[in-house]
Amino acid sequence: MILNTHAIRAIFKFEMSRTLRTFMQSIASPVISTSLYFIVFGSAIGSRITEIEGISYGAFIVPGLIMLSLLTQSISNASFGIYFPKFSGTIYELLSAPVSPFEIIVSYVGAAATKSIILGLIILATAGLFVPLQIMHPFWMLLFLILTSVTFSLIGFIIGIWADGFEKLQVIPLVIITPMTFLGGSFYSISVLPAFWQKVALLNPVVYLISGFRWSFYNIADVNIWISLGMTFSFLVISMLIVFWIFKTGYRLKS
Amino acid sequence: MQNIISIKNLSKVYQSGFHALNEINLEIHKGEIFALLGPNGAGKTTLINIVCGIVNPSSGQVLVDQRDIVKDYREARFLIGLVPQELTTDAFETVWNAVSFSRGLYGKPKNPELVERIIKQLSLWDKKDNKIMTLSGGMKRRLLIAKALSHEPQVLFLDEPTAGVDVNLRQDMWNLVKELKQSGVTIILTTHYIEEAEEMADRIGIINKGRILLVDEKKSLMTKLGKKELILDLHSPIDEIPNKLEVYNLILSKDKKSVTFTYDENNKGVGIAELLKELANEGIQFKDLQTKQSSLEDIFLSLVDSDKKQS
Ligand SMILES: Nc1ncnc2c1ncn2[C@@H]1O[C@H](COP(=O)(O)OP(=O)(O)O)[C@@H](O)[C@H]1O
Ligand SMILES: [Mg+2]
Numbered sequence: 001m002i003l004n005t006h007a008i009r010a011i012f013k014f015e016m017s018r019t020l021r022t023f024m025q026s027i028a029s030p031v032i033s034t035s036l037y038f039i040v041f042g043s044a045i046g047s048r049i050t051e052i053e054g055i056s057y058g059a060f061i062v063p064g065l066i067m068l069s070l071l072t073q074s075i076s077n078a079s080f081g082i083y084f085p086k087f088s089g090t091i092y093e094l095l096s097a098p099v100s101p102f103e104i105i106v107s108y109v110g111a112a113a114t115k116s117i118i119l120g121l122i123i124l125a126t127a128g129l130f131v132p133l134q135i136m137h138p139f140w141m142l143l144f145l146i147l148t149s150v151t152f153s154l155i156g157f158i159i160g161i162w163a164d165g166f167e168k169l170q171v172i173p174l175v176i177i178t179p180m181t182f183l184g185g186s187f188y189s190i191s192v193l194p195a196f197w198q199k200v201a202l203l204n205p206v207v208y209l210i211s212g213f214r215w216s217f218y219n220i221a222d223v224n225i226w227i228s229l230g231m232t233f234s235f236l237v238i239s240m241l242i243v244f245w246i247f248k249t250g251y252r253l254k255s
Numbered sequence: 256m257q258n259i260i261s262i263k264n265l266s267k268v269y270q271s272g273f274h275a276l277n278e279i280n281l282e283i284h285k286g287e288i289f290a291l292l293g294p295n296g297a298g299k300t301t302l303i304n305i306v307c308g309i310v311n312p313s314s315g316q317v318l319v320d321q322r323d324i325v326k327d328y329r330e331a332r333f334l335i336g337l338v339p340q341e342l343t344t345d346a347f348e349t350v351w352n353a354v355s356f357s358r359g360l361y362g363k364p365k366n367p368e369l370v371e372r373i374i375k376q377l378s379l380w381d382k383k384d385n386k387i388m389t390l391s392g393g394m395k396r397r398l399l400i401a402k403a404l405s406h407e408p409q410v411l412f413l414d415e416p417t418a419g420v421d422v423n424l425r426q427d428m429w430n431l432v433k434e435l436k437q438s439g440v441t442i443i444l445t446t447h448y449i450e451e452a453e454e455m456a457d458r459i460g461i462i463n464k465g466r467i468l469l470v471d472e473k474k475s476l477m478t479k480l481g482k483k484e485l486i487l488d489l490h491s492p493i494d495e496i497p498n499k500l501e502v503y504n505l506i507l508s509k510d511k512k513s514v515t516f517t518y519d520e521n522n523k524g525v526g527i528a529e530l531l532k533e534l535a536n537e538g539i540q541f542k543d544l545q546t547k548q549s550s551l552e553d554i555f556l557s558l559v560d561s562d563k564k565q566s
Contacts, residue, residue, distance in 0.1 A: 004329075010359025014348075021347055089343030093402070096307040097360040098332035254311045255269060 007099045008107045015081055015111030026077070027119060030069045034123050037065050038130040041187060052189055053220045058131040063214040064186030065127070070120050070145070071152050071181055071206070075173050078112035078156030083163050086253075095254065101247030109153045109243075116149035133217075140216035140225075147232045148209050152177075154239035161252050180206045190222045205235055259285040259334075259410055259441050260306065265315030267301055267465075275301040276465045279315070283410075283443060288436050290456035290473075291445040292555060298465040299445035300340055303412050307337045319410065333361065336408030340415045340445075342395045346388040350379055350398055353387060354405045361406030370405060376431070377401045393424045400431070411435060413444040417451060429455055449552040461555060463562050476554065485516040485527060487534075488543040497537050503530050 019026045041061055049057040085091035094104060127133060135141050163169045184190075184206030190198055201207050202223070212228030215221035221228065246253070260283035267276040275298045283289050291299050304310040306317050308328055317324045319331040345353060354370050374380050377397040382390060390398060396416070403411060413432070417425045432442055432455055446452055452459050453473065460470040469476070492511040503526065506515045516530060534541070 004362040006359045006362045006364060010356050013359075014352075014356055017352075018347075088345070089339075089341055090345055092307075092309050092337070092339050092343060093357065093360065095309045096332060096335065096337050098329040098362055099360065100329065250311050254309060 004099050004103050007097065008103050008110075011094075011099075011104070011107035012111045012114075015108060016114070018081070019077070019111075019115050026073075026115060027122060030073055030119055031122055031126055034065050034069055035126055035130070037061070038127065043130070053218075055218050055220070056131065059133065060189075060214075060218075061187050062124070062127045062131065062133065063217050064181075064184075064210050066120050066123050066145075067148065067184075067206070067210050067213055068178075068181045068186050069123055070116050070148055071177050071209075072173050073119055074112055074116040074149050074152035075156035075159060075177060076169075077115050078109060078153040079160035079163065079169050080156075081108050081112055081160065082157055083160035083169055086161070091253070101244060104247070105154075105157065105243055109150065109157050112153035112156060113146070113149040116153060117145055120145050120149065135217050136219045137216040141213065143229075144209065144213045144216055144232065147236060148213070151232065151236040151239055154236070154243055158239065158242055158246065161246055164252070177206075180204050181210075185210050185222060189220075205231065208232060257285040258282045259320055260443070261318045262302075262306070263316045263318075265302070265305065265317060266313050267298075267305060267310065268313045274465055276305075279465075279467055281460060281467060281470065283441060284458070286436065286439055286441055287457040288432060288442045288444070288455050290452035290459045291443065291462055292447070292449065292452045292459055293445070293462035294447055294559065297462045299462060300414055301465075302462070303337070303414050303443070303445060307335055307412060308332060333406075334409045336403035336406065336411045338396075338399045338403045338411070338413045338416060340418065342392060342399065344387045344390075344395050344398060346386065348387055349384050350374065350387065350390070350401075351383040353398060354401050357402040358405040363406050369407075373401050373404050376404075378427075393420055396420060396424075400428075404435075408440065410441045410443065413442065415445055415447070417446070417448065425451075449555055461558055463559050466562075468558050468562055477548075482517050482548075482553075484547045485518070485530075486513055486545050486547065487516070487541040488513045490540040490542050493539060497539075499537065500530070500533060 038058065038061075041057075043058065045057075051057065052060045082091075085094060124133070159169065159172050183201065184204045185201070190201045190207060190211075193201060208223060208228045208231035211222040212225055212232060215225050215228070245251070260281075262279055262281040265276055265279040266274070268274050279302060291302065293299050301310060305312045306319070306324060308324060308331075312325070319334055322331040322334075324331045348356070351370070351374065354374060355365070355367075358366065358370065371380075374383055377400055379394060379397055379401060382394060387395065387398065400413075400416075416428055416432075420428065429451075432444070436442060444451070444455070456473050458470065459473050459476055461468045489512050493507070494511065496505050496507055496514065503516055506517075508514070516527070518526065
């Protein structure tokens, strides 16, 4: 057997049914919090902010808000998905099954990314209720949506393997990802920053994701679209390399 | 005899620096029930976990049906089912889904009839749609067995299958194991209950402190090492064993009312007739006699004991 497709399907299904069981946390709560952002930032504050590059403020923040949910949910879903079996001990079955690292990654990360993509589309639809939307490059929009979901699900997977307690599971999304997303131009264009801080902002990987994603909506970007795409791909490749190293060495999975 | 598992010079040093296994060599024959017997902490679980791929070996080699468990891990693992020592299960899945999941994980196509048969065989059918967290400990143990059987393994590892299990269930488990053996499955179980090994195993390996002390057929193990005792209840107490009887190494009980003669299976009965004659000559009469064969437990204790003294 070259690929244990039955195993991939079994894990994928298991993970997806876990999402449905925890529907409130997985889907409803990000949708509600995003709606609140629209009400607060889009309507209350946005009405006092003039348009940004011809786009109403409410519409401008849509891509950034979707990214915010995408990143945090990809990480929390994927990290929990692999951390929990480790924590409960059921991982013994995964470790002793005839599945390759590739199959494990494809199924766990695939399931987490699928959830994120669905979530992103739901938030997008929700946003449509609050602000007039326009997607100028739908193919690119989907590409960024998928690449980001997969990359951050991989990162979540790595965190889930590294974490040896629930605090560690929370700490990276809270201390690193959320600030990076807020500072990465979710709510503003980094071009409004002083020159020095613009340079600093370019060190923030999330800037490229949001810029590229926003470009696919409104054809406006902080950085060149090809640079955004290149960076997004690089993050994906780096995450993949780390994950394969983990499986090669059995790091934190096997004693 | 064909070997389904062959373990060569296997050692395990945990990250803590603890030597859990030292140069283990072991062959498991196809179709047998092999009991790995040893006290807590002997390294039984470590050994099983290495064969199953849960723990990395430090050195040595393990072949399952000629397939290396590291290099050809996929082919090797297809053959193996594992029932772990700890009751580690999901909580929110149903029994049916959990068993079907295991089958899928092992690359087997869906087979609801088989899953149904296995769940019924383990008396979980009326619980098939229940969430696992509602099951009792004994049911969870059976669920773990059902999961391991769902992919039709050729080798089944049972790590302390009856630990914390009530008497009825233990008997059921023993019957199940015998049925599985009948259908050609090789079974390796670990236990620190001697009677479990004695009841079920074809061969027994004794492990202590990461070393295999002995591997043998249960029958020959018991005859080879099994000492027999002849106990004579005396008519009237004696103060000491007469000098003439010294060669028999008799042991006088504390209450001085009985003597014990120990002989082993190899020199079967030799000396008993003479002993009785000489006792009569000395005027020692007995009113009753009994013989006792040492159990696996005694064998085990004496082995572990001498192992302790050596180290
Ligand atoms: N992950 C680990 N790290 C360090 N030591 C361990 C680990 N797992 C088991 N041990 C030690 O290895 C020894 C053998 O354990 P184990 O194989 O579980 O024994 P058994 O199953 O025979 O009771 C024990 O002393 C145990 O403390
Ligand atoms: Mg054990």
